[in-house]
Amino acid sequence: MIVELGAFALILSLMLSVAQTGLSAVGGARRSPVLAGAGQGAAIATFVALLVSFAALIYAFVTSDFSVTNVATNSHTDKPMLYKVAGAWGSHEGSMLLWCLVLTGFGAAMAVFGDSLPPRLRAYAIAVQGGLGVMFLAYTVLASNPLARLLEAPIEGKSLNPLLQDWALAFHPPFLYVGYVGFSVVYSLSMAALIEGRIDAAWARWIRPWTLAAWSMLTVGITLGAFWAYYELGWGGWWFWDPVENASFMPWLIGAALLHSAIVTERRGALPGWTAFLALAAYTFSMLGAFLVRSGVLTSVHAFAVDPTRGVLLLIMMAVAAGAGFLLFGLRAPSLNRGGQFRPISRESAIVLNNILLSTATAVVLLGTLYPLIREAMDGEAVSVGAPFFNLTFTPLMILAFAVLPAGPLLAWKRGDAKGVARKLWVVLALAALLGLIAYAVVQPRKALASGGLVVGFWLIGGALLEIAERLKLARAPFAESLRRAHGLPRGAWGTTLAHAGLGVFVLGASFETAWRVEAAQALSLNGSQPLGAYTVTLTDVVTIEGPNYLAERGIITVTNKAGAEVCRAQPERRFYPTGAQTTSEVAICAKGLDDIYVVMGERRAGEGGKPAWLVRAYVNPWVRLIFLGPLLMAVGGIVSLSDRRVRLGVGRRTGEVVS
Incomplete structure (x- = not known):
C-alpha cells in the first residue's frame, strides 16, 4: 500500500509541476498576484508529493520489498541498513527520483524564500523551474519509474554493487545532486531575467x-x-x-x-x-x-x-x-x-x-x-x-589562473595600481619560492616541476593570507584597530580567504603526492617482506572472517621502519559477496600525519616452494590528506560566505562592517 501511495504521489507531482508551470507563467504575464501565488503553492505541493514518493521508495528498500523491481535489482536482506537506504539512489531509477526531489525542492525554496525578488521575475523563474520539473518528472514516470512492481516477487534481491556499498558513496550522490541541480535555480532566474530584459546588478x-x-x-x-x-x-x-x-x-x-x-x-x-x-x-x-x-x-x-x-x-x-x-x-x-x-x-x-x-x-x-x-x-x-x-593542456591553464589569483582581490575596482600590488605581493612570492627551493634541496629524488607546484601552492595560501591581512591592516595599524576591523569584516571576506587558501592546500597535496609517491608490489608468503621506501612491509598472517553479507580473507600486515620498530599494522581484505558472486579488495590505510601508508592485498596464488602467496601492493602517499582537506576548506569557505546576510539576501551592509 505504501509503495502504491508513493507511485500515486509521483504521478501527482507531475500534474502539480504542470500546474506550477502554467499558473506561474500566466501569473507573470498578466501580473496577477493570485495566479502567481497559486503557482508558488503548486511548487510547494510538488515538492511535498515528491517527498512522499521518495519516502515510499526508502521504505521499500528498508523493508526489503522485492516486489518492487528497483529493490529486487539493487538490494538484499543481508545488506547493512545504511546501504539499504543508500540503495534508494544507487540505481538509475532511484537516482532520477532523487534528482527530481532536489529539483522540486529548489522550486519550493524559491516559492518560500523568494520574497526579495520582483513579483513578475519570481513568477517567471518558478514557471521555468516547473518546466524543468515537468521534463524530468515525465521522464521518471514514463521511462524510469523507481516504484514499478514485479508480477512475481523473488525470494531474494540481487543486491547493490559491492563497490557502491560504502559510506562515502552513500553520501556522495545527495551532495552531488544538490550541486548539479542547484544550478537549475540560476538557470531559471536567468531565463526569467532574459524574458524581463533585466540582466543587471540586481x-x-x-x-x-x-x-x-x-x-x-x-x-x-x-x-x-x-x-x-x-x-x-x-x-x-x-x-x-x-x-x-x-x-x-x-x-x-x-x-x-x-x-x-x-x-x-x-x-x-x-x-x-x-x-x-x-x-x-x-x-x-x-x-x-x-x-x-x-x-x-x-x-x-x-x-x-x-x-x-x-x-x-x-x-x-x-x-x-x-x-x-x-x-x-x-x-x-x-x-x-x-x-x-x-x-x-x-x-x-x-x-x-x-x-x-x-x-x-x-x-x-x-x-x-x-x-x-x-x-x-x-x-x-x-x-x-x-x-x-x-x-599537457589543462594544467598550464590552471597554473596561469593560479598565478593571477592572489593579485585580483588586491587590485582596486575600475582602475588598479599594478606597482602597488606588486610591492605587496613580492614578499609572498619570495617566501613561496624559498619554500619551493628548500623542498627541491631536501626532498629526494629532486623534482623541479613538483617543487614548482609547491611554489604555486604556497603562493596561493600566502596571497589569501595577505589579502585578509590588508583588510585588517595588520602591522599597519594598532592591534586594537585590527581587532575591530576583524570583528566588522563581512563573513563573505573570510569565506573568500578560506576558499582561496583551500585551493592552495589542494595544490600542495596534489603536487607532493603525485611526484613523490612510493610504490611496491610483490607476491608474499606468510612472514614474507618487501621494501617500501623507508619502510618494510611484512605479511604476518591471513585469516578468514565473515561479514554481514560477505566472506573475506584478511591480511595482517606489519609495517616497520628502518630501525625495525613497528609503525602500524594494516589489515586489508579480499572480500567475496555470494549474492552476485563478486570479489572486491578492501584497502587498509595507516595515517601518518599528512601521509598515508596504503596497502592492498590481492588474490591467493602459488609462491615459492608451492607455498600460498598473496600479491601485496603498498604505497606511501605523502601529503595526500591535503588533497581532500583543501576542497573541504573551499566548501567551508563557500558556506561561510553564504552565511553572510549581504550575500544571502542581497541587502546592504550593516553598520560597522569593513568592506575594504
Missing part, C-alpha cells in the same frame, strides 16, 4: 547565493567521490580523469567562473551578458553530466548501465533546456547593457582573465571527454584520452 545579486550554495555542495560531492575512489577502488590514486569524474568537474569549473563574474556584474554592472551566458552554461553542463552517466555511452564504475533509448530521451531534454536558454540569450544579447567600463589593470580585468582561463580549461576537459565518444561513433575506432593529454 539580478547578479539574486543569483550569487544560489550559485554559491550549488558550487559548495558540488565541491563536497566531488571530494567525497574522489575519496571513495582513493580508498575503495584499490589503485592508489584519487583522480583518473574518468569521463564520469569529468562530468561533475565541468559544471564545477563553470560555476567557479560564474561566481567571480557575478561579483563584477553586481559591484560594477559590467559583463552582464557574459555572466548570463555562464549561468545558462552551468546548468547545461550539469544536464550533460546526467546524460553521460545514464545514456550507456560510457563504461565506468561510476556510470549507470542503462539502455541507450533512455539516453536519447535525456539528450532531447538537455537540447530543449539548453536550446531554449541560449536561443533566448541570443535574441536578448544585442539589447543587454554593456555595463561599467574598466581599465586593463583593475580587479575587473583580473576576474575577466580568470574567467577566460577557467572557461578554456572547461573546454579542454569537454574535448578530452567527448572526443573518444565522437571518434568511436564516426569510425568505430576506440581511442583513449587520459592523464597525459590533460597534464
Whole structure:
C-alpha cells in the first residue's frame, strides 16, 4: 500500500509541476498576484508529493520489498541498513527520483524564500523551474519509474554493487545532486531575467547565493567521490580523469567562473551578458553530466548501465533546456547593457582573465571527454584520452589562473595600481619560492616541476593570507584597530580567504603526492617482506572472517621502519559477496600525519616452494590528506560566505562592517 501511495504521489507531482508551470507563467504575464501565488503553492505541493514518493521508495528498500523491481535489482536482506537506504539512489531509477526531489525542492525554496525578488521575475523563474520539473518528472514516470512492481516477487534481491556499498558513496550522490541541480535555480532566474530584459546588478545579486550554495555542495560531492575512489577502488590514486569524474568537474569549473563574474556584474554592472551566458552554461553542463552517466555511452564504475533509448530521451531534454536558454540569450544579447567600463589593470580585468582561463580549461576537459565518444561513433575506432593529454593542456591553464589569483582581490575596482600590488605581493612570492627551493634541496629524488607546484601552492595560501591581512591592516595599524576591523569584516571576506587558501592546500597535496609517491608490489608468503621506501612491509598472517553479507580473507600486515620498530599494522581484505558472486579488495590505510601508508592485498596464488602467496601492493602517499582537506576548506569557505546576510539576501551592509 505504501509503495502504491508513493507511485500515486509521483504521478501527482507531475500534474502539480504542470500546474506550477502554467499558473506561474500566466501569473507573470498578466501580473496577477493570485495566479502567481497559486503557482508558488503548486511548487510547494510538488515538492511535498515528491517527498512522499521518495519516502515510499526508502521504505521499500528498508523493508526489503522485492516486489518492487528497483529493490529486487539493487538490494538484499543481508545488506547493512545504511546501504539499504543508500540503495534508494544507487540505481538509475532511484537516482532520477532523487534528482527530481532536489529539483522540486529548489522550486519550493524559491516559492518560500523568494520574497526579495520582483513579483513578475519570481513568477517567471518558478514557471521555468516547473518546466524543468515537468521534463524530468515525465521522464521518471514514463521511462524510469523507481516504484514499478514485479508480477512475481523473488525470494531474494540481487543486491547493490559491492563497490557502491560504502559510506562515502552513500553520501556522495545527495551532495552531488544538490550541486548539479542547484544550478537549475540560476538557470531559471536567468531565463526569467532574459524574458524581463533585466540582466543587471540586481539580478547578479539574486543569483550569487544560489550559485554559491550549488558550487559548495558540488565541491563536497566531488571530494567525497574522489575519496571513495582513493580508498575503495584499490589503485592508489584519487583522480583518473574518468569521463564520469569529468562530468561533475565541468559544471564545477563553470560555476567557479560564474561566481567571480557575478561579483563584477553586481559591484560594477559590467559583463552582464557574459555572466548570463555562464549561468545558462552551468546548468547545461550539469544536464550533460546526467546524460553521460545514464545514456550507456560510457563504461565506468561510476556510470549507470542503462539502455541507450533512455539516453536519447535525456539528450532531447538537455537540447530543449539548453536550446531554449541560449536561443533566448541570443535574441536578448544585442539589447543587454554593456555595463561599467574598466581599465586593463583593475580587479575587473583580473576576474575577466580568470574567467577566460577557467572557461578554456572547461573546454579542454569537454574535448578530452567527448572526443573518444565522437571518434568511436564516426569510425568505430576506440581511442583513449587520459592523464597525459590533460597534464599537457589543462594544467598550464590552471597554473596561469593560479598565478593571477592572489593579485585580483588586491587590485582596486575600475582602475588598479599594478606597482602597488606588486610591492605587496613580492614578499609572498619570495617566501613561496624559498619554500619551493628548500623542498627541491631536501626532498629526494629532486623534482623541479613538483617543487614548482609547491611554489604555486604556497603562493596561493600566502596571497589569501595577505589579502585578509590588508583588510585588517595588520602591522599597519594598532592591534586594537585590527581587532575591530576583524570583528566588522563581512563573513563573505573570510569565506573568500578560506576558499582561496583551500585551493592552495589542494595544490600542495596534489603536487607532493603525485611526484613523490612510493610504490611496491610483490607476491608474499606468510612472514614474507618487501621494501617500501623507508619502510618494510611484512605479511604476518591471513585469516578468514565473515561479514554481514560477505566472506573475506584478511591480511595482517606489519609495517616497520628502518630501525625495525613497528609503525602500524594494516589489515586489508579480499572480500567475496555470494549474492552476485563478486570479489572486491578492501584497502587498509595507516595515517601518518599528512601521509598515508596504503596497502592492498590481492588474490591467493602459488609462491615459492608451492607455498600460498598473496600479491601485496603498498604505497606511501605523502601529503595526500591535503588533497581532500583543501576542497573541504573551499566548501567551508563557500558556506561561510553564504552565511553572510549581504550575500544571502542581497541587502546592504550593516553598520560597522569593513568592506575594504
